[in-house]
Amino acid sequence: MDGNPLDLVLRRADALCRERGARLTPQRRQVLKILCAAGRPLGAYEILEAMREGARALAPPTVYRALDFLLAQGLVHKLESLHAFVGCNHPERPHCSQFLICADCGLVTELEDAAIARSLKSAAKESGFRPERRVVELIGTCADCAHKRH
Ligand SMILES: [Zn+2]
Numbered sequence: 001m002d003g004n005p006l007d008l009v010l011r012r013a014d015a016l017c018r019e020r021g022a023r024l025t026p027q028r029r030q031v032l033k034i035l036c037a038a039g040r041p042l043g044a045y046e047i048l049e050a051m052r053e054g055a056r057a058l059a060p061p062t063v064y065r066a067l068d069f070l071l072a073q074g075l076v077h078k079l080e081s082l083h084a085f086v087g088c089n090h091p092e093r094p095h096c097s098q099f100l101i102c103a104d105c106g107l108v109t110e111l112e113d114a115a116i117a118r119s120l121k122s123a124a125k126e127s128g129f130r131p132e133r134r135v136v137e138l139i140g141t142c143a144d145c146a147h148k149r150h
């Protein structure tokens, strides 16, 4: 692997968007960069703040539109319980993920358990429910934080 992980993520995002004919504009790219560099979930306002430190200040709608684009491309995920966003580390294929969120250190782990996705789908179907979005987030204590407590 050459280059640092952040460069790699951005280069992969560039390539993905090019492949799909989507435009990763400098602003969208910067939002993605801030999110991936943070290594933890960031709220829209934290992203705005981080962008203010850069050369150009952006209006909130610009950041929201950039986030919508990144969500649609699967480059980031939204954590509903935190009202925050995280970068995805495998955006090249569509996936149903679940998130483990540590309430102590803020660590977010993305899981991809197809069995969970399947069982939710069939449970919804049995109830005649038509899901539009699926949010699976567990909030608790990560292994490191649990270990430190003892
Ligand atoms: Zn993902």
Ligand SMILES: [Zn+2]
Residues within 6 Å of the ligand: 102, 103, 104, 105, 106, 107, 141, 142, 143, 144, 145, 146
């Ligand atoms: Zn933790």
